[in-house]
Amino acid sequence: GENVEQHPSTLSVQEGDSAVIKCTYSDSASNYFPWYKQELGKGPQLIIDIRSNVGEKKDQRIAVTLNKTAKHFSLHITETQPEDSAVYFCAAPSGGYQKVTFGTGTKLQVIP
């Protein structure tokens, strides 16, 4: 089955700085990589995803990059704001691609 590793587990940045979270996966056939943001007391929310036919995707202050050769993908948040503080999860397809396996999460703290 798919194995997804996520680093770092915690990340503190000053407001306005950039944050980068990295994930690796094991199944070279995987072709869809979503990122979820979980705020306290809420369920995770899909914030961005990327498919294997592109190397980078941007949406305002967030971007995701994918390196299929190295089997890793990263979330980049620029100009961080306090409301970006949350737990972020990466994911990759598993189980015959009918579901996803999540990384272990990164707790991001943006310090005002």
Place this chain on the structure above:
Amino acid sequence: GAGVSQSPSNKVTEKGKDVELRCDPISGHTALYWYRQSLGQGLEFLIYFQGNSAPDKSGLPSDRFSAERTGGSVSTLTIQRTQQEDSAVYLCASSLGGQGWTYGYTFGSGTRLTVV
């Protein structure tokens, strides 16, 4: 409603009791998933329903856990003879399409289960 609805939001139960957790997915979403999140931990897959196909139960931790989905819509997760290690947040998600994962999940807010 527009989102995934879970009830109850909080449940405290005594060890050994049975509990039922409910999930109302987004109308038209054919895929429904249950995940478990222990305190400060990641998301553990429990079970997956897709249309009228047999569910993928590969993540259920023991035979005390079961789930059903009636009419391709509402799902109920049942935990029998609850144990303290069952304490966690149980999250339900739904997704559109046959290969639901490619469309991304919409999660509910979860049910926080505490077994005392």
